[in-house]
Amino acid sequence: MNDTNVTLLSLFSRQDELSSSDIHERIQNRVSLVTVKRGLSELYEQGYLERGGGGRSTRYRLSRRGLLLRPFDVAGYLQFPQENRLASTQFNHDLFTEEYVPVFDDTQLARLDQATEEFHEKANVNHDVHAKELQRFIVEMSWKSGRIEGNTYTLLDTERLLVHGIASSKNTEFETQMLLNQKTAFDFILQTQDEWREPQVSYIEKLHSLIVEQLGVAKNLRTSSVGITGTDYRPLENSFQIREALELLLDYVKHAPNEYEKALLLTVGISYIQPFADGNKRTARMSANALLSAAGLAPISYRSVDETAYKEALLIFYEQNSIVPFRELFVEQYFYSATHYNIAEK
Numbered sequence: 001m002n003d004t005n006v007t008l009l010s011l012f013s014r015q016d017e018l019s020s021s022d023i024h025e026r027i028q029n030r031v032s033l034v035t036v037k038r039g040l041s042e043l044y045e046q047g048y049l050e051r052g053g054g055g056r057s058t059r060y061r062l063s064r065r066g067l068l069l070r071p072f073d074v075a076g077y078l079q080f081p082q083e084n085r086l087a088s089t090q091f092n093h094d095l096f097t098e099e100y101v102p103v104f105d106d107t108q109l110a111r112l113d114q115a116t117e118e119f120h121e122k123a124n125v126n127h128d129v130h131a132k133e134l135q136r137f138i139v140e141m142s143w144k145s146g147r148i149e150g151n152t153y154t155l156l157d158t159e160r161l162l163v164h165g166i167a168s169s170k171n172t173e174f175e176t177q178m179l180l181n182q183k184t185a186f187d188f189i190l191q192t193q194d195e196w197r198e199p200q201v202s203y204i205e206k207l208h209s210l211i212v213e214q215l216g217v218a219k220n221l222r223t224s225s226v227g228i229t230g231t232d233y234r235p236l237e238n239s240f241q242i243r244e245a246l247e248l249l250l251d252y253v254k255h256a257p258n259e260y261e262k263a264l265l266l267t268v269g270i271s272y273i274q275p276f277a278d279g280n281k282r283t284a285r286m287s288a289n290a291l292l293s294a295a296g297l298a299p300i301s302y303r304s305v306d307e308t309a310y311k312e313a314l315l316i317f318y319e320q321n322s323i324v325p326f327r328e329l330f331v332e333q334y335f336y337s338a339t340h341y342n343i344a345e346k
Contacts, residue, residue, distance in 0.1 A: 001046075001071060003073075004031055004035060004039050005039045005042060005043055006070075006071050006072070006073060007027065007073070008023060008027070008036065008039045008040060008043065009043060009048060009049075009062075009066065009070040009071070010070070010072060010073065010076075010077060010086075010320075011023055011026045011027060011086065012049075012060075012061070012062050012066070013086050013087070013088055013320075014062055014067055014088055014092065014320075014321060015088070016061060016062070017052070017059045017060070017061045018059060018060055018061070019056075019057075019058060019059050019060075020033065020036050020037045020040055020058070020060075021033070023036050023040065023060075024036045040060055043060075043066070044060065047063055047065045047066070048062070048063060048065060048066035048069070048070055049061065049062060049063055049066055050062070050063045050066075064098055064099060064101050065101050067321050067322070068101050068103070068321060068322065068323050069101065069103070069322070069323065069324055070320075070322050070324065071322070071324045072316050072320065072322050072324060072325055074309075074312050074313065074316060074325050077316065077320075078312060078315070082230060082231055082232050083232065085319065087231070087232060087233065087319035087320065088233070088319060088320065088321070089232045089233050089234060089319075090233075090234065091234070091235055091236050091245075091272075091273075092321055093245075095272070095321060096245070096248045096249045096251075096252040096269065097248055097252070100252065100255040100256070102257060102261070103256075103261045103264060103265070103323060103327060104258075104260060104261060104327070104331075108327070108331050109258070109260070111331060111335060112260050112331060112334055112335070114335075115298065115334055115335040115338035115339055116297055116298065116338055118338060118339050119297070119298045119338040119339070119344050120296075120344050122342050122344065123342075123344035123345060123346050124342050124343070124344065124345070124346075125346050129342065130342070130343065130345065133341055133342040133343045134341075134343045135162075135163060136341065137299070137301055137337075137341045137343055138162065138182075138183055138186050139155070139158055139159045139162050139163065140155070140301045140303045141182065141186065141289075141299070141300075141301035141302070141303070142158060142162060142179045142182035142183055142186075143155045143158040143179070144301060144302045144303050144305065144307075145182055145282055145285060145286075145302065146158070146175065146178055146179050146182065147307050148281065148302070148305075148307045148310055148311070149178070149281065149282065151171075151175045151178055151179065152170075152171060152175065153168060153171050153175055153176075153179060154168075157170070157171070158179055161176060161179055161180070162179065162180070162183050174215060177213070177214050177215055178215065181210060181211050181212065181213050181214075181215070182211070182282070182286075184210050184213070185207055185210040185211050185282075185286050186286065186289070186299075188206075188207065188210055189207075189286065189289060189290040189293055189299075190293070192290075193290070193293055193294045194294060195294075196287075196290040196291050196293070196294035197291075197294045197295070198254070199250055199253070199266070199287060199290070199291060200250065201243060201246045201247060201250065203287075203290070204246065204270065204275075204283060204287050205219075205220070205221070207283055207286055207287060207290070208275075208276050208279055208283040211279045211282050211283055211286065212276070212278060212279045215278075215279075217276070217277055217278045217279055218276070218277045219276075220239075220276075221239045221242050221243055221246075221275050221276065222237070222239060222242060222274070222275060222276060222277050223239045224237065224277075225237045226274055226277065228274070228318065230311070230315060231315050231318050231319055232319075233318040233319050235272070235273060235274040236273065236274075242273060242275050243275075245273045245275075246270075246273060246275055249265070249266075249269040249270070249273065252265065252269075253265050253266060253269070259291065259292060259295040259297055260297075260330075260334070262291055263288040263289075263291050263292050263297075263300075263330075264288070264323070264326070264327060264330050266284060266287050266288045266291060267284045267285060267287075267288045267326070267330065268284070268314065268317050268323060268326055269284075270283060270284035270287060271284045271314055271317070271318075272317060272318060281314070285300070285302070288300070296344075297338075298334065298337045298338035298341065298343075298344070299337065299343075300330075300333050300334055300337045301333075301336075301337050301340075301341070302333050303333075303336060303337070303340070304332075304333070304336050305329060305332075305333055309329060310329060312325070313325035313326040313328075313329050314326060
């Protein structure tokens, strides 16, 4: 997709029904009206837009495909202050209730399958080697998960803590407990793998309770509002609506054609719903890893991800419901984990 059409798509919020003249005005005459009309027609033909009316009354709005799969210039979008962005600030109740839209294209699926093939080809029959590799994965996953949440433990100090039980004197007790909880949660996943073939809300709640153990965080679904740094998006506040949203997400995930999509949707979906007072992104990543592990696929450590890029990709999903920036990140991180950790079992 060319840059002009990417820009045109970014000018739609999910509620908008816009004419070519409306879009031309929003784009501030940076391209001609003829170019805008041609771009809108192309996006309609590609299924990103729906069209109604005719002639001068023709109006466009995002299709379901357009909402979820429109690409974004993340840096360009985020250069504007949050109050000036064309963002949706309210929870989208239809996001996980409408017709399922496949997330990955054939090229991305081929890359994911290639990574999985490599993952299984080097499956380890040596118990000691497998245990050591699994330990390395847990250390690096716990470290990076902590880094995404602002934990300042170094990788070497994380290894000392999780492998040798030696806490860092340079870090807080909170940071230490956060990392210990990550290991406990992943151990729980390994013990309950079969149950995660079809995730339930109760499993997610249990995982969250392990992740926030001794961190002073409430362990049940939220009963009050929560804000997210850097965005005006506000998740649901009512615990009954939150539970319903989780159940709808899990039902939507069942329609995904492969386990990769299920894991991706769990990651962004739980993060979007923000069902708990804290620990939502950690719970989302761990739930997705539980599903991947149950399917015999590679869990993801996010070892090589840039923490800022991770947060920005989620922010695009919060405000615009586009999964594309996080999808690209997910594919690269799955490939990294599948090809870097020798933890598949025969």
